[in-house]
Each structure stands twice: as structure tokens, then as C-alpha cells.
Amino acid sequence: MTGRVVLALAGAGVLVVPCVAPTYHVLLMLPFMAYGVALLGLNLLFGYTGLVSFGHALFIGIGAYTGAFLTSKFGVRSLEAILVASAVLGALVAAPVAALCVRYVKIYFGMLTLAFGMVFYTFVLKFYRVTGGDEGTPYLRPSLLGFGLEEIPKTDYLIGPYYYYSLVVLALAAAVMWRVVHSPFGLCLKTIRDNPAKAETLGISVRRYRWYAFMISAVYASAGGALLGAPIGNVDPTLAYWTHSGNLVFMTLLGGFASFFGPLVGAFAFIYLEDALKSLAPSFWRLIFGAILAAIVIFAPGGLLGLVRRARPLGVSRA
Secondary structure, three states: HHHHHHHHHHHHHOOOOHHOHHHHHHHHHHHHHHHHHHHHHHHHHHHHOOOOOOOHHHHOOOOOOOOHHHHOOOOEEEEEEEHHHHHHHHHHHHHHHHHOOOOOOOOHHHHHHHHHHHHHHHHHHHHHHOOOOOEEEEEEOOOOOOOOOOOOHHHHHHHHHHHHHHHHHHHHHHHHHHHHHHHHHHHHHHHHHHHHHHHHHOOOOHHHHHHHHHHHHEEEHHHHHHHHHHHOOOOOOOHOHHHHHHHHHHHHHOOOOOOHHHHHHHHHHHHHHHHHHHHHHHOOHHHHHHHHHHHHHHHOOOOOHHHHHHHHHHHHHHE
16 A cells, blocks of 8 residues: 555545544544644654754744733734744744754754753743743634634534644645655755765755754744644643653654654554553553653664554565
8 A cells, every 4th residue: 555545544534533533532633733733843853854852842832822822812813823923933932042052963952952941931830920820821712714613612613623724734734844855955954964064065054954944843833832722721831841842752753753754643643542541541651651662762763654664565575
């Protein structure tokens, strides 16, 4: 079965989920699509540029808080305006952060991003009068394409219009990112990832291209945060905490950062596996999750899609 056929089947499956799946499982698809947008950006930095960020929850938080402030304090209910404002604010914050972080690589880059993420977390936690502190800020129901939809019950709104709106945003984000990674710019990022010194000799400005990748990644993460906040209804500092950044990296590893769609598979598996483990083993689910991550790193460093790719030649040889 070709990749295009699998992608078409997956797309058709996601389209019919609200019609065939229980409401609870449809609601779980909303964070999957929000994280999917953010992870497409993170993987541009991780999988294609070779830089691991441990502070990307900073931009998830920026997007979520932007939506919360616009809806609850400024009366802006248009989700299109919220997405644009989140992306712009994410880019403005990312510009100086990226300029400093891309001067370093490997663990130093990761630690710097973690430090900036914790600075933002401390800000939203301590500035209670502005952000609501640990109580958070309400994220009121946004309008979609100019339609308020206030008369629809919240659950029906989320599993209907908001679900398909999020799906369209994810599809558009994936299409744009596909063009980015398969463009000459994407090839330059891969060259930088594989051999920065060679890239420099070819005339590629390594720091500048890393800065571009960081900026695009931050814009995607901020847009994902804006999508993530609406179903929650209340944005609090935990969205910017370092463990949330760890979850993003975990999703990318789980699906496979070497593949374009790997992070999306990882987000889907993470959300549903976390939900199942919390139900089956509420006291030990983190322990089990850690064991799964260790097993993937040791036995399947290419993630879930890496396992599929490894198994495919075996099936062909038997046929």
C-alpha cells in the first residue's frame, strides 16, 4: 500500500470520526489536531535542522494566552484573528530568543530554550493581576468564519464546527510545511543538520537558516496553542511548564522525527495512550510512559513509523 493511499485513508478516517465515534473520543481528537500543528513546526527544527528544543511550550502558551486575552479581555471572538495574532506574537517573541539560541547547538541549545520557557512560565504564574496566575484566564468560545454559533451547545460546537475547522487548519499547515521541507530552503536545513561545516563552505549561513527554522517553528507552535486553548476553556501556566515541552518532544520521538508525518502519528498515539493509561493505571501511568519511551529509544529509534518502514521490506520479500 503506497503512502498516498495510506494518507487518503487516514484523511477519510479523520473526516468521519464525528459521525461514527463516541463523543469522548471525538473530543480527544481536538488536542491531537492542535498538537499536530505545533509538532509540524517543532519537527522542522528537530528532524530537519537537528536542533532539539526543550522549551517549545513557551510558544504553545503564547498562542493559548493570546486567544484567552483577546476573547475575554478585548472582546475579539474571531478565531481567524486569534490565529493570526498568535502567529505574529509568537514570531515577535521568537525573534530575539532564536537569535541567541541558534548560536549554540546540542545540549546548550536545548538548555537555553528550556530556560526561556521557564521564564515565560514564571511570568504567567506570578503576574496574577495580568494572567490570573495559577487560576488561569478564560478562553471564551471563538467564532468561526464570522459565525458566532452561540446557540449551539458547547459539546456540539466542539465535535462539529470546531472539529472540522481545526482539521482544515491542520491540513493547510501540513500542506505549507510539506512545501517548505521539499523546497531548496528545506534542503539547506537538511545539509545543516547533516554537516554544518560543509554547509558553510557551500555558502549557506548556518545561523541565519537555523534562525528561520526557529521562527517558522514558533509560528506553528503559537497557532497550535491558539487551537488548543479553545476546547479547554481556561488557559493556565501548566501549558508553558517544562514538562509540557517534554511531552512535545516525546510525541515527536514516539511517532518518528525522521518522517514528515511521524510527529502527527506520535501526537495521536500519545493522546490516546495517555488517556488509556490514566484509566487503567492512574497511579503508575507516568512510569509506564517512561518505560515506553525508553523502549522506543532503544529498540525503535525511528519511532512508530520507523517500525512500519522496517517491516515493509520483509512483507515485500515474502510476497
